[in-house]
Amino acid sequence: MLRTFRGGLLIGLAFAAAIAAAAITYERYDTKTLKRTIRRGEVLCGVNQGLPGFSIPDDKGNWTGFDVDFCRAVAAAIFDDPKKIRFIPLDANERFKELQSRKIDILSRNSTWSMSRETSYDLYFPAVSYYDGQGFMVRDSRKSESALELDGAKVCVQNNTTTQLNLGDYFKTNNMKFEEKRFDKLDDVVKAYDSGDCDVLTADVSQLYALRLRLAKPGQSTILPDVISKEPLAPVVRQRDDDWMMIVKWTLYAMINAEELGITSANIDEALKSKKPDVMRLVGTEGAYGEVIGLPKDWAARVIRHVGNYGEVYERNVGQGSKLGIPRGLNQLWSAGGIQYAPPIR
Ligand SMILES: N[C@@H](CCC(=O)N[C@@H](CS)C(=O)NCC(=O)O)C(=O)O
Structure with a gap:
């Protein structure tokens, strides 16, 4: 009788220890980035300290660039306001450690997606924003x-x-x-x-x-x-916060899909009245794709209105009409000879 009791106690203790260990392991990972971002009222975005066309501050501290605009797009999706963002300039050496230690929540800094960068720092590159070499x-x-x-x-x-x-x-x-x-x-x-x-x-x-x-x-x-x-440049997030990763990934894909569907910051109001099914799914007049990732229905419409589609962001910052004048090349849509290809929203 006493032996059974002792045995039960030991199993109980072992169970409790296993649960505590699991909780500690779980704590190591941050699964609440969206919640904290909303509470804080701004997105924390790590950027290059000064790379014209990609991320550069002016004398008044206003940041512009392709990588900067991507973080603004995430802020627009969450807050309907691309200004709810803090840019944190990081050098090449500190960038991944600062993301891992939660000083920033997205790294958008001309960073190449590679296997060891994901595995060494517990990070994840959700989708390629710029195919470089x-x-x-x-x-x-x-x-x-x-x-x-x-x-x-x-x-x-x-x-x-x-x-x-x-x-x-x-x-x-x-x-x-x-x-x-x-x-x-x-x-x-x-x-x-x-x-x-x-x-x-x-x-x-x-x-x-x-x-x-x-x-x-x-x-x-x-x-x-x-x-x-091959330098597939991509935004970076921490592993094991799938909700946050999904927001970052689908914000980029929404911008690429918007370009493919011909929706721009200039015609977004007409797009909201469109009866075309794929346009309706993207801008949120049909379905609730945003809600599934913790955002409102019109998340993608907010991104397009405030920041623009992928092509607009490319042209404004680095394209032929900008100071850099980089031809679209591989970053052209797949339907126009490039390899930018976003899975459908449906
Ligand atoms: N895409 C490459 C290069 C990215 C990179 O950090 N390049 C350097 C220049 S070669 C840079 O932007 N440096 C700016 C800085 O450290 O402030 C990578 O991810 O390692």
Whole structure:
């Protein structure tokens, strides 16, 4: 009798310990980002400290750029107000740790989606916002036409980036030598190239367009046509907060679907009156797709009204009409020759 009682007690204790351990494990993960964001009244968005076209503050501290607009879109979906956001500038080294430690809730900072970044920091890249690749910028006086002519060159690169890793791979694969000049700060990379300490600056091609604008004589440097890597740039969130991840993922997909359906910030009011089923599902006049992810029915209409569709955001910040002038390329919709492809809202 006593033995059965003791046995029961032990099983009970083991159970309690298992439940406590599970609770502690659970605590390690943040599952309440949306709740905290609503309570706080603003989205915490980690961005690049200063990359024209992607994220850059003006003298008054107003941020603009492609990555900035994506966070504004998330704020618009949640609050119907793209200004309910705080931008937190982060360098290449600290970005993933700061997301993991909850200093920010979305990282929208020209970050390449890779397997080890997801696994090492318990992070998740919900969808690709910009298909990029690594390239090289050289001074015209060098008269190089291809990256294969860079044997023996001095190459400037930033630390803690996929860029630095690809650089070594590329020269090794092509049996070429190079002298690597590594810097922690992007400013130092640009300065070293501008002062002639390096022959070549390597970065994601989109960044080369942005960085060229910062040179003393932008007209005297060329971006070579070679693209040596895949750099799928994506927003980043913490793992195991699926509700938050779904909001970030579907905000981007709503913007891409809106472009495909021809809905823009200028015609959103007409779209709200449309009787086309796919338009109605997107803008929320049919179904309750937003509600399932913790948002109101018109979440996507809010995004399109305040920030615009994917193409509008691309063109305004980095497209042919902007200072950067980057052709749409891979980031064109799949239906127009690119690979931007959003699953349907239905
Ligand atoms: N997409 C690459 C490169 C991203 C990156 O951080 N690039 C550097 C320049 S090569 C940058 O933007 N630096 C700005 C800074 O650290 O302030 C990655 O995710 O590692």
